[in-house]
Amino acid sequence: MAILVMILLSVHALAGVFWVGSTLALTHSYFEVTPKLFRAQMGAAVLAFAAGLALWGLVIRGAQGPMADTLAFGALLAVIAAGVQGGMHRSNPVRAQRIAAVLLSVTVICMVIAPYVR
Numbered sequence: 001m002a003i004l005v006m007i008l009l010s011v012h013a014l015a016g017v018f019w020v021g022s023t024l025a026l027t028h029s030y031f032e033v034t035p036k037l038f039r040a041q042m043g044a045a046v047l048a049f050a051a052g053l054a055l056w057g058l059v060i061r062g063a064q065g066p067m068a069d070t071l072a073f074g075a076l077l078a079v080i081a082a083g084v085q086g087g088m089h090r091s092n093p094v095r096a097q098r099i100a101a102v103l104l105s106v107t108v109i110c111m112v113i114a115p116y117v118r
């Protein structure tokens with residue numbers, strides 16, 4: 001069980017780091033460049049989300065309180081960010097990355113501070 005949680009946490013963090021890192025980098029890119037990473041970003045988003053949901057089921061397990069609320073808020077912002085990236089990737093991909101970068105930065109903050117929120 002501990003091994004499974006460690007594997008899921010590693011997959012979750014790696015996929016999340018790629019998603020957030022590429023989003024932050026692409027805020028400084030051009031219209032032509034941004035769509036090239038779209039599929040990889042969405043793949044990482046799906047992986048981060050799936051591993052995050054599995055962790056929720058294994059670690060949080062219905063617990064309520066400030067930690068769960070903080071994780072849930074961060075996850076909600078990540079889902080909105082994916083929607084923005086998916087919805088705007090043809091019309092205005094660089095702006096999509098910029099909006100998602102703000103949302104995903106707050107997601108990362110929520111994920112890492114969650115265990116300490118009282």
Ligand code: HEM
Nearest residue numbers: 013016017048049052053055056059075078107108111112
């Ligand atoms: C997409 C929706 C997401 C969901 C449902 C989700 C869910 C979770 C859950 C339940 C945990 C707690 C695991 C534990 O306590 O063992 C966690 C931790 C973590 N998440 Fe997410 N997460 C999401 C997105 C992200 C993203 C985009 C990142 C970006 C890097 C991220 C980074 C992290 C990190 C680094 C931790 C470990 C925090 C720590 O234990 O100090 N998550 N996540």
